[in-house]
Amino acid sequence: MIRSRLDPASEEHQRRRASMLAKLAELDAEHARAVGGGGERYVERHRARGKLLARDRVELLIDADSPFLELSPLAAWGSDFPVGASMVSGIGVIEGVECVITANDPTVRGGASNPWTLKKSLRAADIALRNRLPYVNLVESGGADLPTQKEIFIPGGQIFRDLTRLSAAGVPTVALVFGNSTAGGAYVPGMSDYVVMVRERAKVFLGGPPLVKMATGEESDDESLGGAEMHAKVSGLADHLAEDEYDALRIGRSIVRSLNWRKRGAVPLPAREPIYPADELLGIVPEDLKVPFDPREVIARVADGSEFEEFKPAYGVSLVTGWARIHGYPVGVLANAQGVLFSEESQKATQFIQLANQSRTPLVFLQNTTGYMVGKDYEQGGIIKHGAMMINAVSNSTVPHLTIVMGASYGAGNYGMCGRAYDPRFLFSWPSAKSAVMGPAQLAGVLSIVSRASALAKGQVYDEEADAAMRAMVEAQIETESLAFFLSGRLYDDGVIDPRDTRTVLGMCLSAINSAPVPEPAGFGVFRP
Structure with a gap:
C-alpha cells in the first residue's frame, strides 16, 4: 500500500x-x-x-x-x-x-x-x-x-x-x-x-x-x-x-x-475504494509545470485500496512503473515522476510494456513529461536509440492503452507516453495539462538563436528590440496553443476532466474496453541495442 x-x-x-x-x-x-x-x-x-x-x-x-x-x-x-x-x-x-x-x-x-x-x-x-x-x-x-x-x-x-x-x-x-x-x-x-x-x-x-x-x-x-x-x-x-x-x-x-449482448473481455474482481480521498488530487499538480511532483500520490488516490506493486523502483527513477487494480481491473501504470525521460527510464518502460503484453494487462499512462533528455553526454549515451525502443514498444503493444495528461506533455515524451498519435483507446486531460513540441520559452529561444546566427552569418547587426518582440509573441502563441481547452477543442483528447473523477473515468473506460475480447499478443519491431 x-x-x-x-x-x-x-x-x-x-x-x-x-x-x-x-x-x-x-x-x-x-x-x-x-x-x-x-x-x-x-x-x-x-x-x-x-x-x-x-x-x-x-x-x-x-x-x-x-x-x-x-x-x-x-x-x-x-x-x-x-x-x-x-x-x-x-x-x-x-x-x-x-x-x-x-x-x-x-x-x-x-x-x-x-x-x-x-x-x-x-x-x-x-x-x-x-x-x-x-x-x-x-x-x-x-x-x-x-x-x-x-x-x-x-x-x-x-x-x-x-x-x-x-x-x-x-x-x-x-x-x-x-x-x-x-x-x-x-x-x-x-x-x-x-x-x-x-x-x-x-x-x-x-x-x-x-x-x-x-x-x-x-x-x-x-x-x-x-x-x-x-x-x-x-x-x-x-x-x-x-x-x-x-x-x-x-x-x-x-x-x-433484444441484442442479447455479451461482453467478451476480462471480468473484474470486486473493487475497493482507495484509502485516500479523491478531493486531495486537486492539490497535487503545481501551477508551474517545471516543478516536479510525485505521481505515486495520484496513483494512491486512483488505485484499488491505494495498492501499487512498483516495478524497478530504484532504476530509472524519473519514471514510475508498476501494477495496480482500478475498479477491480488489473492495470500496468507508467507515470512520469521528474518529467524528463533518460535512457534508463526508456529501457525500463520498454521492458515493462513487454511484460504487460505477456500478461495481457492494459496500460495506464499518467503523463507529466518535458520529453527525452538532450545534451552531448546523453546523445553519446544513446538517448535516441533508447527513446526509440520505448516508442517502438508503445507503438506495437496490443493491450489497451489509457492515457491521462496531468501536467506537461512536451516533445517526443508525448509520443513515448502514448499521446494521441499512438492510438490509446481513451485519452483524457486535466485542466492543468499543456502539450506542445516544447515549452513556450524554449521554442521562442530556439527561434531567437537561429535568427541571431543567420544575421551573424550575413554580417548584419541583430535587432534586439525586434527579437524581444518576436519572443514575446511566440511565447504567447505557444502558451495559448498548448492549453488543455485548445487541444481538447481539436479532439486531441476525449475530454478535459476534473481530477477527482479520474478513477471513475478510468473505471468506465476499462469496463468499455472489455466489451471486446482480449487482443492477440504483440509482435514488436527491431529493438536497436
Whole structure:
C-alpha cells in the first residue's frame, strides 16, 4: 500500500488546490456553453415544436441513474463554431449494455455538421469499433454546413464507411430518427442495422422537394418524398414507426435489449475504494509545470485500496512503473515522476510494456513529461536509440492503452507516453495539462538563436528590440496553443476532466474496453541495442 506523504493542510497544497479549482470553474463555464446549444432563443423554439433536446433524448435512452461518459464536449473550442460542435457523444448504458451514443443538436444551425462535428462523429465510431460497443445514433440534422463543405464532403464519406464496417464486425448500429436526415445524412439510417423513425417528424431523403424540383421538375412534398410513414410502409427503410419521440426511445431500448449482448473481455474482481480521498488530487499538480511532483500520490488516490506493486523502483527513477487494480481491473501504470525521460527510464518502460503484453494487462499512462533528455553526454549515451525502443514498444503493444495528461506533455515524451498519435483507446486531460513540441520559452529561444546566427552569418547587426518582440509573441502563441481547452477543442483528447473523477473515468473506460475480447499478443519491431 502506498504511504502518502501529502499534507493537505500545507500552504503549498492549498495554493495548488485553489489554482486547480479556478481552472475547473473555467471548465464548468465552457461545458455550460456546450449544454446551452444554439442559445436560449433556439432552444425555446425547439421545445415549442414539442421536441426534446439532444441531452434529454440521451438521458431518456440510457438506464435510469446510470452514468454517461461524455466524449469531446469541448469540440470546436476556439473555432468559429459553437463549443460542442452541434453534437453530443459519449458512452452510456442501455438495458445493461454499454453503447456509444451520438445525438445531433438541432438547436445549433439545425444540427448541421461542421468540420468539428465530423471529427467528433468519426472518433465516436472508432471507439465503438475498437471496443466492440453497439453504436446508437440519435438523428436530427440538416446535413453538411454548406459554407464549409470543402472540409466535410470528401472526408465525410468515412462516416458511412464506418457504419458498414461496424456492421461487418458484428457491432450493431441503430438509428433513431427524430427529424430531418437529408442529403448525405440520409445514409446514416440507410446504412444502419436498425432504423426507427418518428411519425410526422422524421424526414429522410437524398434531395428535398426544392432540389427534386430543380433536378427533375417533379412536384413533391416532404411526407411523400421522405416521411416516416412512407419509409415504414413503402420504401421499407424504417424498421419501426414510432408515434412520438418517447416511443422512439422506448423502441431503441427494446432493440438493444433484444441484442442479447455479451461482453467478451476480462471480468473484474470486486473493487475497493482507495484509502485516500479523491478531493486531495486537486492539490497535487503545481501551477508551474517545471516543478516536479510525485505521481505515486495520484496513483494512491486512483488505485484499488491505494495498492501499487512498483516495478524497478530504484532504476530509472524519473519514471514510475508498476501494477495496480482500478475498479477491480488489473492495470500496468507508467507515470512520469521528474518529467524528463533518460535512457534508463526508456529501457525500463520498454521492458515493462513487454511484460504487460505477456500478461495481457492494459496500460495506464499518467503523463507529466518535458520529453527525452538532450545534451552531448546523453546523445553519446544513446538517448535516441533508447527513446526509440520505448516508442517502438508503445507503438506495437496490443493491450489497451489509457492515457491521462496531468501536467506537461512536451516533445517526443508525448509520443513515448502514448499521446494521441499512438492510438490509446481513451485519452483524457486535466485542466492543468499543456502539450506542445516544447515549452513556450524554449521554442521562442530556439527561434531567437537561429535568427541571431543567420544575421551573424550575413554580417548584419541583430535587432534586439525586434527579437524581444518576436519572443514575446511566440511565447504567447505557444502558451495559448498548448492549453488543455485548445487541444481538447481539436479532439486531441476525449475530454478535459476534473481530477477527482479520474478513477471513475478510468473505471468506465476499462469496463468499455472489455466489451471486446482480449487482443492477440504483440509482435514488436527491431529493438536497436
